[in-house]
Amino acid sequence: QVQVVESGGGLVQTGGSLRLSCAASGRTLSMYRIGWFRQGPGKRREFVAASSGSGDNTYYPDSVKGRFTISRDNAKNTVYLQMNSLKPEDTAVYYCAAGSKGLVSLSDSYDYWGQGTQVTVSS
Numbered sequence: 001q002v003q004v005v006e007s008g009g010g011l012v013q014t015g016g017s018l019r020l021s022c023a024a025s026g027r028t029l030s031m032y033r034i035g036w037f038r039q040g041p042g043k044r045r046e047f048v049a050a051s052s053g054s055g056d057n058t059y060y061p062d063s064v065k066g067r068f069t070i071s072r073d074n075a076k077n078t079v080y081l082q083m084n085s086l087k088p089e090d091t092a093v094y095y096c097a098a099g100s101k102g103l104v105s106l107s108d109s110y111d112y113w114g115q116g117t118q119v120t121v122s123s
Contacts, residue, residue, distance in 0.1 A: 002027040002098050002112050004034075009094060012086055020081040020117060022096030030054065030074040033099050035110055036081050038092035038119075047105040048094070049081060062073045064090075066103030086121045093118050 008020040021032060035050040049070040050059040058070050067086075072079040079096060080088025095117040 001069075002029070002032060004096050004098055004112055004114040006094060006114045006117040009119045011120045011122060013122050014087060016086050017119070018086065019086045019118060020083070020094055020096075021121070022079040022081070023057075024079075024098065026075070029072065029079070029098075030079040032046070032112075033104060033110075034070075034072065034079040034109075035097045035104060036070060036079075037077065037097060037106070037107055038090075038094045039116075041093040042090070043050045043092070045107055047107070047117060050104040051079060061105070078079050080101065083119070086119075088121045088123045091119060091121050 004024050023114045024094050030053045036048040038048050039045045051070045051072050067084050069082040075105045095116045096114050097110035098112040099110035
């Protein structure tokens with residue numbers, strides 16, 4: 001079993017950047033695919049990015065492609081989400097999750113979830 005904790009959220013202006021961190025404990029992070037999801041007010045949970053266990057493969061939806069970058073430092077048991085050119089519609093609670101199988105974009109494919117970190121983008 002693995003535990004994940006997000007950090008790095010905050011308030012930023014449109015066009016700004018933030019880097020979120022997902023720190024894992026309990027088991028080696030490289031055993032898991034890590035996904036980032038977000039849920040804005042009144043919206044469904046949305047897939048944002050994912051990284052394979054090795055970090056060799058990354059996945060993004062079109063809504064964030066070119067703006068967000070997922071990376072991982074398995075030696076530090078940490079995954080990062082670099083978010084650039086932020087827009088007000090990126091405002092949401094961001095969650096990281098660990099899983100090992102299933103479609104990368106589906107929340108049901110992930111077994112372990114953090115509590116989330118709030119990202120607010122002001123216009």
